Amino acid sequence: MRFSAMFVTAMSVVAFAVAPIGGAEAATVAGPKVKLGCMVPLTGKGAEWGQGAKASIEIAQQEINAKGGIGGVPLEINCYDYQTQEAEGLKIINRLVERDKVLAVVGPCFSAVFEVIAPQLDSRLKTSIISYCSSKPGLSAMSRWALRNTLTSDKQLTPVVGAWVKEYGIKKAVIIHDAEDAVSKAEGAAILPGLLKSNKVEVADILTYRTKDTDYSAQITRAKSLGIQGIALGSCYQNAAAIAKEARKQGLNVPMVGGACAGAPGFIDLAGKAAEGAYMSTAAWLEDPRPEVQAYVKKIVAKLGTQPPYSGPRSYDIVYGLKHVIENSGVTNKPGDLASDREKIRTGFAALKGFPGVAGEITMNEVRDGAGSTAILKVVNGKYIDVRKK
Amino acid sequence: MIYQQLINGLMLGASYSLVAIGYTLIFGVLNLLYFAHGEVFMVGAFIGLYTVILAGANIYVALAGAMIACGALGALAVVATVRPVSKDHPLAQLISSIGVTIVLQNMAIYIFGGQQMAFPETIKQELYRLGPVIISSVQIFILVVAVVLMAILWLFIERTKMGRAIRAVAENHETAALLGVNVNRVVLVTFVISSAIAGIAGVLDGVKNSNVSPFMGLEVAVKGLVVMLLGGLGNVTGAMVGGILLGMVEILSAAYIGTTQRDFITFAILILILLFRPSGLFGTRTTEGS
Numbered sequence: 001m002r003f004s005a006m007f008v009t010a011m012s013v014v015a016f017a018v019a020p021i022g023g024a025e026a027a028t029v030a031g032p033k034v035k036l037g038c039m040v041p042l043t044g045k046g047a048e049w050g051q052g053a054k055a056s057i058e059i060a061q062q063e064i065n066a067k068g069g070i071g072g073v074p075l076e077i078n079c080y081d082y083q084t085q086e087a088e089g090l091k092i093i094n095r096l097v098e099r100d101k102v103l104a105v106v107g108p109c110f111s112a113v114f115e116v117i118a119p120q121l122d123s124r125l126k127t128s129i130i131s132y133c134s135s136k137p138g139l140s141a142m143s144r145w146a147l148r149n150t151l152t153s154d155k156q157l158t159p160v161v162g163a164w165v166k167e168y169g170i171k172k173a174v175i176i177h178d179a180e181d182a183v184s185k186a187e188g189a190a191i192l193p194g195l196l197k198s199n200k201v202e203v204a205d206i207l208t209y210r211t212k213d214t215d216y217s218a219q220i221t222r223a224k225s226l227g228i229q230g231i232a233l234g235s236c237y238q239n240a241a242a243i244a245k246e247a248r249k250q251g252l253n254v255p256m257v258g259g260a261c262a263g264a265p266g267f268i269d270l271a272g273k274a275a276e277g278a279y280m281s282t283a284a285w286l287e288d289p290r291p292e293v294q295a296y297v298k299k300i301v302a303k304l305g306t307q308p309p310y311s312g313p314r315s316y317d318i319v320y321g322l323k324h325v326i327e328n329s330g331v332t333n334k335p336g337d338l339a340s341d342r343e344k345i346r347t348g349f350a351a352l353k354g355f356p357g358v359a360g361e362i363t364m365n366e367v368r369d370g371a372g373s374t375a376i377l378k379v380v381n382g383k384y385i386d387v388r389k390k
Numbered sequence: 391m392i393y394q395q396l397i398n399g400l401m402l403g404a405s406y407s408l409v410a411i412g413y414t415l416i417f418g419v420l421n422l423l424y425f426a427h428g429e430v431f432m433v434g435a436f437i438g439l440y441t442v443i444l445a446g447a448n449i450y451v452a453l454a455g456a457m458i459a460c461g462a463l464g465a466l467a468v469v470a471t472v473r474p475v476s477k478d479h480p481l482a483q484l485i486s487s488i489g490v491t492i493v494l495q496n497m498a499i500y501i502f503g504g505q506q507m508a509f510p511e512t513i514k515q516e517l518y519r520l521g522p523v524i525i526s527s528v529q530i531f532i533l534v535v536a537v538v539l540m541a542i543l544w545l546f547i548e549r550t551k552m553g554r555a556i557r558a559v560a561e562n563h564e565t566a567a568l569l570g571v572n573v574n575r576v577v578l579v580t581f582v583i584s585s586a587i588a589g590i591a592g593v594l595d596g597v598k599n600s601n602v603s604p605f606m607g608l609e610v611a612v613k614g615l616v617v618m619l620l621g622g623l624g625n626v627t628g629a630m631v632g633g634i635l636l637g638m639v640e641i642l643s644a645a646y647i648g649t650t651q652r653d654f655i656t657f658a659i660l661i662l663i664l665l666f667r668p669s670g671l672f673g674t675r676t677t678e679g680s
Binding site: 042043044047048179207208209210212213214215217218219221222225238241242245246248249250251266269270271272 | 401499504505508515524528600605609648650
């Protein structure tokens with residue numbers, strides 16, 4: 001009895017939270033299919049993020065179509081690989097909007113790509129892009145069509161850096177960051193120095209590398225000479241892993257902390273033992289015991305062979321968020337209504353509050369970024385654990 | 391710290407040298423910028439990786455496997471993509487080698503996926519203190535292999551009949567042919583040797599950086615070309631010294647000036663050297679050094 005009472009209460013909360021948006025009338029969705037676009041990086045520095053997202057988007061699409069589609073119309077998602085390259089990203093957004101005529105786009109991942117596409121939206125493309133992994137602060141403000149279902153990296157990193165400093169008693173650290181990748185640069189040059197300072201940690205030096213570098217010996221030798229107790233990384237997981245291994249090779253065994261792009265499962269796969277003890281931020285936590293999270297994890301692991309970084313659950317949630325918005329904000333899906341449908345989706349998604357998802361609730365803030373809590377990941381015995389739960 | 395950084399530069403430079411030697415040998419005998427050389431380096435790294443992962447082999451077997459497989463790849467490249475292409479048109483062979491680059495890279499992405507893979511620890515990690523520097527077992531291994539390889543190659547080119555033939559062809563194709571040198575055979579042997587060295591360099595790079603990726607060849611290919619120009623086109627000694635020099639410059643500028651200025655400094659030095667010594671540090675087109 002007690003369980004069913006709780007269940008009913010929980011369901012009413014969800015029903016309230018996901019009620020039709022902004023007073024818009026629910027319309028009948030017409031046409032042979034509802035067409036969405038998707039942008040994923042399947043190669044290059046974003047490979048693991050893109051592959052996790054693509055598989056998750058496909059799972060969401062299959063689930064939705066198995067249950068009758070969106071408003072009774074089958075869902076089609078046109079996915080393209082942009083190889084984590086800005087120029088490819090621009091080509092693909094144009095193809096999706098102008099040739100494929102999609103209602104909205106899931107993606108892109110990576111702030112570097114997001115920030116070259118966003119300025120094209122207001123004047124010309126007028127279609128929502130909803131990123132599942134872009135976290136450089138300030139980017140969604142570039143266009144009213146630019147949305148992100150992910151926490152900006154300052155919000156992700158704040159609790160992580162605090163916990164890292166506290167556990168290891170860090171007094172002096174060095175920052176090593178990518179000088180080219182947008183979010184890594186923002187983290188290394190702006191967010192981490194501020195966070196370390198506010199945690200009373202002396203920043204001994206800020207060292208940089210370039211995305212395609214494979215040799216980090218110069219930076220690690222320099223870091224080692226500074227007598228530091230920790231390394232803070234503004235870095236994607238491949239580079240972060242190589243830096244961790246180089247540090248180990250040079251006998252510099254100090255703990256690391258990393259931001260949005262570093263905290264992928266690939267960091268542990270590539271760095272092996274050198275990853276132990278590192279703290280990472282994330283915008284999803286897949287050990288979460290909620291049944292919907294574990295059901296998703298089971299499906300994605302069966303499809304991908306491994307757990308994805310947070311791009312997976314966040315993109316999965318975006319597809320369901322879009323389904324909800326399309327069904328409840330008066331989208332007709334008629335070719336003649338494409339412009340107004342796109343506008344309805346934009347306003348509908350930007351107004352989402354407390355929409356339930358496997359990465360947590362989607363609540364869009366005033367600048368169209370995701371809000372909510374973040375996990376604090378620590379690598380223990382080759383796995384990420386959330387130290388908040390300890 | 392400066393001594394430690396010099397060791398870092400030496401390590402980086404050794405892998406540049408090994409790649410540049412292949413470039414310069416091929417340029418010497420064929421007058422060809424063989425673009426696919428960087429991809430052979432990448433293939434070598436993957437063969438080494440899979441020899442270790444799948445067969446559980448040690449690093450020596452991995453090096454031998456990569457050497458043999460890449461040598462065979464070099465022979466295949468000559469037969470399939472160099473010989474059939476017209477020598478009369480100077481660009482034809484260059485375009486053909488760019489084709490090989492694209493084919494090898496895309497095959498690698500198709501087979502291994504587009505991601506980086508970790509190279510397992512095949513050499514027990516130990517640190518030794520030598521005066522002001524700390525050197526690891528991995529670094530010692532890589533340096534020893536690179537130096538031994540360069541010494542063998544140097545002896546081969548200087549002291550053997552085939553080495554003499556390679557030098558003769560590099561000097562002048564027609565004259566060498568008139569003197570009874572089998573130019574086709576020399577080209578084949580040069581490709582096999584260059585590719586085998588690139589294969590070994592690929593494995594060493596995997597060991598040094600602990601990872602391999604299908605895109606690793608491109609960056610190295612560019613650096614190899616720079617080293618070849620720096621040392622002198624077709625000059626093996628130039629490639630050896632030029633590689634070390636480039637590695638040192640890169641590491642020292644990354645350590646003391648900044649990575650964003652690194653390439654600027656590297657290329658500024660290259661331009662200066664070519665301004666004052668247009669044929670490179672060690673002179674152009676002879677394989678024995680000047």
